[in-house]
Amino acid sequence: MGGSLLKPAILIGIVYVILKFVVPNIPGSAPLPSSLIFLYLMLTTTGIVIFATLSGESKDAFWNPIQRFMTGENIGGLQALRYAVLIVFPLLVGWQTYGSTATSDAPPAENRTIHPAPPGEYTGLSNPVAKTPENIMQGKGFYAAFCSPCHGGKFDGKGPAARGFNPPPANFSDPTTIAMLQESYLFWRIKKGGVGLPIEGMPWKSAMPRWEVELPDEWIWKIILGEYDGAHQSPRTWE
Amino acid sequence: MMHQRGFIQRLVRCVAESPAAFAAIGAFMGLLSLPDLSMAADSGGGAGAVAYRDVPVIGSRNLVWVIAQLHLLLAGFVLGVPIFAWLCEVVGWKSGEKRYDKLAKEFTKLLSSAYSTTALFGGILLFLLIGAYPKLMAYLSDIFFPSFMVYCALFLLETATLYMYWYGWDAMSEGRSKVFHLFLGFMLNVFAFFIMIIPNSWATFQASPVVIAEGSDMARAWAATWNPTWWPVNIHRLIANVVLGGYICGAYAGIRYLSARGPEEREHYDWMGYVGNFIGVFGLLPLPFAGYWLMREIYQYNQQMGITLMGGFLSWLFILQAMLIGVLFLGSNYYFWLGITHRIPGSELKYRRPMLAMLIILLLCLGVWMTPHSLVASLEEARKMGGTHHPLLGVFGVMSAKMTVSNLMILVTFMSFIMYWRAGKEDTATWAKLAKAVMGGVLVIAGLVVVVLGVWGYFVPAIVRINYFSTSQVLIVIFVMLTITPLTALLLKSAKTTTEMVWGKMPPRAGYSLVLNAIMVILLMTLMGYARSSSRVHWHVYGVMRDSSQYAFSPALGYAAALMAANTFFFCMIVAFIFWVATMGDKAKGGKDGHGKDEMGHGALPAMAGGSPTLDKQS
The missing domain is CATH 1.10.760.10 (Cytochrome c-like domain)
Structure with missing residues (x-):
């Protein structure tokens, strides 16, 4: 299902690999913080959605497989995967939410003001x-x-x-x-x-x-x- | 539900038509405000000795913040719309195309409904300021009393002109009376401009005061008015008001398009949405230049204030600003591209690759713009980076990179519009090839020069970058616009239309993107409004009158962001209410004319939330 979904998924994967493993290994570089990787991945996803929804045909090709999968319409053997996604996805969201709000002994991410105003x-x-x-x-x-x-x-x-x-x-x-x-x-x-x-x-x-x-x-x-x-x-x- | 809607409509009409009902509502509101009066009296003592009064629960600063922001947003809309409403009317009058006149009238209808609400919020703001900050207001009144008087006079003139302009539209639609009507529209804009710049002088005085101890009242007021940031703010706000007005009108058209019940209505609101988006984009292109100038003046006026804004704790707001502007650029371009794909049948394949190229450039630029100089990183991540400053991508965090990508985004958006303009047409001029080569050459060279200057900017003294490189980048972009626009217009004059533009065929997501753009602009204005006010930190009047109230601290950015979001929501609700009241008559008329919901064909259902099978099929 969804051959047109494969390309976006591969693209996101490639961008992630570049940001996570290629950029840090450029001479003089360093690993990127997760906040920046998340930002760039969001931009990539936004671009994919924009381009995929420009015309009726491309929108259908992009959206219909997702819709079919989520509604379970004619997806044959993927029903089990669908149930897994429907269960695991909310759990992931919950876990992420808990992880970002729960009390922890780790110091908070730094929000450093690099040039405070002088007196x-x-x-x-x-x-x-x-x-x-x-x-x-x-x-x-x-x-x-x-x-x-x-x-x-x-x-x-x-x-x-x-x-x-x-x-x-x-x-x-x-x-x-x-x-x-x-x-x-x-x-x-x-x-x-x-x-x-x-x-x-x-x-x-x-x-x-x-x-x-x-x-x-x-x-x-x-x-x-x-x-x-x-x-x-x-x-x-x-x- | 329908019954309830009818009741509310009857109630609003009853209040609007009956002075008695209006008085009753007024009395009821007065009763509600009694606790406030007692509260004000509690703070007691001689009025002259009181410096501050507080409002329970919400706090006086928050209340002033909300009301001032709502007033400012409404004022931006009310002062921005007459500019393009009048221009539309002029175009309609010159070209003889009635649809422009109709559009101008529709814009003015929204304006007339919003005008009284703006004044109402201005009045509330004034009462709040007098009540909560009597000492500050006494100080400002002492300096600006002459301009208060001019402002009142201008307000009277603006109101009278607006009444004549709106109510006289049909009566002055032909011949010489139309010319007089156009003159009224022009004067409306003149008064509106001065109504904008006078309060700007009060606000900018607080940030960059010029205080002279001697001289007449007029001399003191004039010196205070002509302060270092007055004109930069005037220009920035003037352009921003056009952007706000354009996008809000676009959102209005988007919503009307989504709920349109017939092909004619759909065509009209599709076109109106296009015009709104065009006006918004038209204003958006020079806006970053104006913002840059304003920030430069602030920096030059006071290093401390400049650093607080751009390098200090408020600098995070500019990352949010980059995100919002980025979404706005993406949303506007998306709407243009949807227009090419859906309004010009058969053009999708031809323009798909250029659209992809533009999208990639926009996203890359946005990625650079949104990269902060100092990154949000955990302790472990910061250790790996050797600080919160990435050794490689940290170079994206400074102005040289930001200016470069903002110029490139402006160029791309401009080319999106040019592409839209040329779509569905075939050049017939003998010199078309040459003209296209020139345009392509100009665009490529300009893009390269902008990038080269951006990179070079890292290796020259800051003042050289600010005064020469950044301004050169801006001038290059303006040069591209001034070269390509007339050339395209000349080419299109003799061009053959191969595919007629079809209005009313846009998918529902086009309407939603218009609404998204409007919300982005409102959020941007609330964000930058907070930045401008907060840059004064603990001063009412910077360096002159210190804030000694319990609120003499800058709120945390998260808290401020929540209030900005609340302000945006309140403003959207107010605008929705105003538009609902403004269009109530149309709907009633539409119902009487026999365009009720029951009589519609299946394909004519509103497209709201994708509810139109016809449009959904096409999309």
Whole structure:
């Protein structure tokens, strides 16, 4: 029954295999979380339903076997399978519902706010240190001394101490990190560290030290210059 | 059931026709509101000293939230519909095609019914704000009093114009009086535009205030009005109102189509559904550009607010937004494709492959758009990824990727429309081949450039991407539209129609997709309304007047989403009621004319829920 149902089923299977087993094995990649796999599979299913229902013929070819199977009309030896589906499917839904609502000792899926808003006093600050080769060089020196153990000598978040932290230290060479932010934001983060994050940024487990207790503001601004230069990124500006 | 329906209809007519009945209902409502008065008095003391009053059970903030949202949605509909109703009337007048005039009148009928409800909710909102937030309202009144006066005057003018426009439709249908009627429609839109932008100034002032301590009342009001986000919001809302109006009219037509009882009615509502969807799509195409501009202005105005919205706790709303917009794009394209398949017999095979290609592009783009920068992951999954940021797919989570795919989706939707426009026609112009090659070339090159700019955007400073790359992507898409639309129009001028378009043959699912589109737009507006309001966090007026009430916190996103869904449901119910009242007369007339249900043939049963055997067979 339902030769036209076979193609969609195979397609969904292929997409699942790609997401689950192929993408994670691409160099530099990692396993995808189930939330993302579910999202992409839903999109695939939506596409299948849309395409299958464009014309009367394709809709019938897609829908009639499902309808026949569910109503048990002329399905011959598949009756047992039908009863199995009718019993197992609601049980699966129930199990899934129970699993997602029951109390568990597993920590909840993280809904991390990656860039919480900075306090008002840190918005709109501009770097008071001139962007000269000397200051940049000095900033890189400070970076090497204080930041590179975690954020890495290549600004890629892979310092010798990085492995011990979850979440890992930020990779500054990634264009989706410091390149999206203004210098004032970095100043706030370096100065206040993980403990200075607002409630909005919770749950947060950043081990970033509160550098204001050890470094003067001028050094922090120089580190920012060095970071952007070393990571080959530019801060967000409005000019 | 029929008896009950008759009773309700009689009751509504009785109330509408009898001032006494209306007064009785008013008195009854007044009695119901007595506890509120006592509650307000309980909060007591001198009125000047009270900063906040609460409403039991639901809470003042929630109540204001619901009423404000409903008012805004109704206002969006009421201000959006006159734009295309008037344009339809102009087209009908210029072309001499009566069906456009009839359509414009039908749009206006919905408008006139919704207008009073909008004003009613505006009044309720005002009372609630004065009662629950007296200190804030005193502050806003102090600044905006001159514009309050202008707003009242505009409201009077709008109301008078709408009365003349609607009630004078038949009386001013010919000759010079028709021209005057068109002038009234134009003025209706002018007043509506100003009625929209004045309250926008109050709301945007709260988000991006400009406060001057000195100067006359007018100078202070003007400075506060011309705040940094006023025009971006004006433009965004103007376009969004057209989208909302178009899709709601489409949904109305979809429902009427599903319940149509004769071929003529079915043809009319099929066509109306098409026009509604077209208007919605027409507005939808520039809407992301306007939204991008608004967000850019917010970021530039205040980094903290920008980050709260796009990178902070509200950033999850933009993933929901991507999903809703995605469904809207899919729904609109699906409706176009159903139109090609069912209205133009024999075209299905010819267009099946292009439709599949478009669908795949749309889904891929939507996949990118919906991929968050920071993923929802369990502890174990996050460990495997090395954080909540996927090393490979994380690049989809930032604006360069989002802008690229939204532009591509706009291009695909535009081409869907062009394909629909050209379907069933054969080019006869000698230069047709060249024109098609040019159009194909423009489209392919534009698509490639949009993608290249999107990828390149990762390797340039943010300001270069924002100011040059993103705007170039938008300009390229606009260029494609401005090139292909006139070329297609010129080609079609001399084209031979090979297959006539047949109206009234769409399957029931086309009607449902129209309804789905409308619900998506409403959900989107409730979502973004919450985002805009919440971006002020614990401020009534950002950085100027702090919220010191018990509600000075941002509700959890799940809680907010539940309220958004409730608002959408309430709005749909209100709109359903308004449309039911608006069409009551038609139904009664239809019954008297002998089109009762009993007299219908078997094939003329309503198509609702697939109840029409004829349509089901065709679908």
